[in-house]
Amino acid sequence: MNNIPKKYYIANWKMYQSFAAIKKFIITCSHDQDWKELIKGSYVGIAASYEHLYYVQKKLDKFGLHTGAQDCSAFLQGAYTGQVSIESLQEMKLDFCIIGHSEVRRELGQTDMLIASKFKMLLAANISPILCIGETLAQRNDEMTLQVLYDQLEQVLNFLQSYSGTTQIFIAYEPVYSIGSGIVPSTQDLEHIFSFLYKLVQQVPVAKNVMFLYGGSVSSKTVQQLQNIDEISGFLIGKASIDFQELKKIVQSDGGMV
8 A cells, every 4th residue: 555644534524514614614625725735645534415425525626635425325226215325426436435333323223234234335336434333331331342343343354354455444443422522532441442453453364454543522632642542543523523623723733744
């Protein structure tokens, strides 16, 4: 893997952004010369809502930013009202797609098997999957964190044993109790968890193609405590990323300039 960026920053806009707010974000981004220099050598991606994806992709591509989806259908095509296929994402030339976020696991009942199916389909379409995993506070208190993470990854790891492609893969650890709460696990806990994940992934032939992200209350105030954990290659940023100036501060705080 040549020319690996120094850090990855994936902005998950969820359902926060209106079209007017997105236009304002893009205008600010396009006029900020410091930002253009700051992101050189880094991978900055925006995961927008489906209805905004085409507009965002066309506008941001010229600034060197990447665009992706927040989820996808497990069906390629057919009578599946309200779903968006991976084929459609591929036609748009999107770079990545988030799957397995705790919000879709919880609110939509998506299972590990369904998420693993999406993972395989995204790789077949040469779209980088960003696979979210994470435990609840109750599971953490019961000391089940590593088992929960293994269970969420097991089917994907089994598939990767026979996968020989070159598409980049992201595994995003997002403890459920951290999302939107301002709570970030201690450095010691994160080092233990990411070391565990790293060792798991080293067992698959394409381990060099796998990057690890951290998500969960990432902000300009919390990112500094995360930047020295060796296995973390970047961040999945939620609500903080809808504010351009805050996103810029996160990249600056993490030393995004090469």
